Amino acid sequence: MSTQSDKHVIELMAPARSLESAEAAIESGANALYAGVTGLSMRPKRTEFGKDEFPELVKTAQSQGVKVYATTNIYLKEQDWEFFKKKIDEIISHGPDALIMGDIGAIRYVSENYPEVHIHASIQASIANPEAAKFYRDLGANLVVISRSVQDRSEIARIHEEVPDLDLEVFVHGGICFMYDGNCMMSSYWKQEWDHDPLIGKDRLIGQNNTKGECQLVCKRACSLTDGEDFSMADGRLMRRPDQVGLSNIPFFVENGVRILKIEGRAMPISYIKEATKLYRTAIxxxxxxxxxxGIKADWQQQISALIEARLEYERQWHIA
Amino acid sequence: MQGSVSSPELLCSVPTSAVYAEADLSPYDGAYLGQSFCLKVDGNLLVDVAALRAAIGELHQAGKKAYLTTPVVPNGPDFKAVRRAITAAAEEGIDGVEVHDMGVLRVIKTEFPGLKVHTGHFANVYHVETARALASVGADRISPSYELTLDEKSDFTPVLKEGTELEVPIAGKLPIGMAHSCLLCLSFPSRVEVPCHQQCADRRQLEFNNEDWQMRCAGTAMLMAEDLVMIEHLGKLASEGYSALRLETSVESGEKISALGFEYRAALDDAVAGRPFDKSHLEAVSALAEDGICNGWYFGDSGRVYVEMAEHMMEGAG
Structure with a gap:
C-alpha cells in the first residue's frame, strides 16, 4: 500500500494536441501533459507537435509546474531509424520530463545514448504482469504504463507489490481498443498502400495501426458473425464500448502505487480534453x-454522459459510428 | 537455382492434444505445442501438462524438435499456468519456448536459464535493432513481425551471422489481433458473458458485408480468413538463410496440418535441391484453403490480398 505522502505525487495527465489544448488542460487542472512529436507518435499528424511547437509546449507547461511527456511510441522500421535518431536528439534537447516509448530497440537506444532521460514504457507494450514490468525496468524504463486491458485490477496491486521501485501509470478515462494495445494488425490486413512520406523522405506503407497508429477502426465497422457458410448468427461491431470510465477506481489506483492517471484522447476536440480533465481533477x-x-457524485454521471456523447459525435464526424 | 542452400526447419503449430493425436507430423522438422490465444481451449497442450510431456517425448523420439508456445499477454492465473507448462516442458527437454510477452521471456531467462527463447509475432519486432536488443536479453530466435514485407524481413538477415536465428511464416491463418476478452463468450453483439461452449473449435467468421471481406474469429484472437501461401517462394526464403519456416496452424485440423505439411515438405526439398517449382503444390495448398489464399503483407499489399508470382519467375523458382 502507498503511504499518505505518496498520494501527493499523483499526477493527472491530460492529452495535448496543440498549444491551445495544452493551455486548456493546464487550466483544467492537469499536472502533466503528453504530446506527440511529428512522425513519432501513434496519432494523426494533426494532433502532433511540430519542430517549433514542441519546445514552446515544454516551456509553457514547465513554467507553470506542469510536466511534459513526449509520446514517441511508434514501432520502428528500417525506413524510420535515421529519422528517429535525429528527431529523438532534437526532442531531448528541449527537455521533456520523459519519453513514452514502446519499441524495445528504441528504448535500448535511448537508455544507452541518453542515460539521463526518463523513459516510460508505453501502453503499446501491453504490460500486464509483474515480470513484464521488471523486464522494462531492467531495459531502462523508469515507469510502465499498465495495459488498459488487464482483466483483474488486482494485477495492478500485484505489480506494485512485486516491483515497488517502478512508477506505474494507468489510463483512467477515454477510448479503449478491442485488442490489446500493440497487438492489432487488422488495419493493414484490411487495407494498406504505398505512399510517399515527406517526413522520412521515403515511400512507405500507409495503413498500419501497430507501427504508426494508422488505425482504420476495423473494430468499429459493421459486421456479421457467421458459421462461414450462409448462416449469420449475429450482427454488430467488434467494439461498441463507450469511453472507459475510471472514476470509481481512483482510490484503488492511488492506494496501489499508481503515480500517473492518464486521460486518453489526443485526437479528441479541446472541449473534451477540458471537461475530462476538470472532472478527474475534481475527483482526485x-x-x-x-x-x-x-464517492461518485450525481453530477459526475451527467458529465460522463456528456463525454461519451462527445466521443460518439467525434466518431460520427469521422464516419466511424 | 540454389544447389547448395541449407534447409531451414519446417515447423507447424499443434494447439491441442486432439490435434496432436490426429496429425501426421512426419513432414515436419518440429512443432510448436500449445494454443497461445486462450487457455480455456479444450485439450490445450499449455494446460494439459501430461499430454504436453508425452508429445515432447514422442517428437524427440521421432527425431523432431519440440517447441512450446506461450500466451500473448498472460496475466493473473494464466501466468501461473504458463509457469507450470514451462516447468514441465523444461523437465522434458523442450528445444525452445516461444514468447510474445516480455514477462515470460524474463521468467525463462531467470528461472530456466538453459532454455532457448524464440520471440513470436506479437513481440513486435519491426527493426533489426529491436531484434538485437532482444538477442541481448537472451532471445535465441526472432520472428520479425508478420506485417513486414519480404524485403523488410531481409533487413534482419545480418543477425543470422551474429548467432540469432530467424523464423518466418509461410502458411496458415496468421493471427491479426489479440483481444482481452472472448468475442464468442460475450454473446456478440450484446456483450453479455455466456459460458464457454468451445465455439472457437467451430468455424466462426466475421464478415464485413458492405466491404466484402472477412476475418476468422477464434474467440480472443482474430485471424486471417484466407490461408497464407508462400509455397512458390520457398526457394527465395531458403536462400535468404532463414532458420525456420512456420505453418501457423493453430486453428487447423490435424488432417489439414498433415496435408499442408506434405506439400510444403516436397516443395521445400525441391527448392533446397535446386529443382524447379512444381505448380501442383500451389494448386494443392490452394484447394485446402476454405476462404481463399493471401500473401499481401509479404509484397507490400493489404494482408488479405494474394499477389501472384509472375509466370516466368515461377518457372525459375525452386
Missing part, C-alpha cells in the same frame, strides 16, 4: 482531501 482532489468521504 476530493479523494486526496478525504479518502473516507470519496
Amino acid at each position: 482532489d476530493m479523494y486526496l482531501e478525504d479518502p473516507a468521504r470519496f
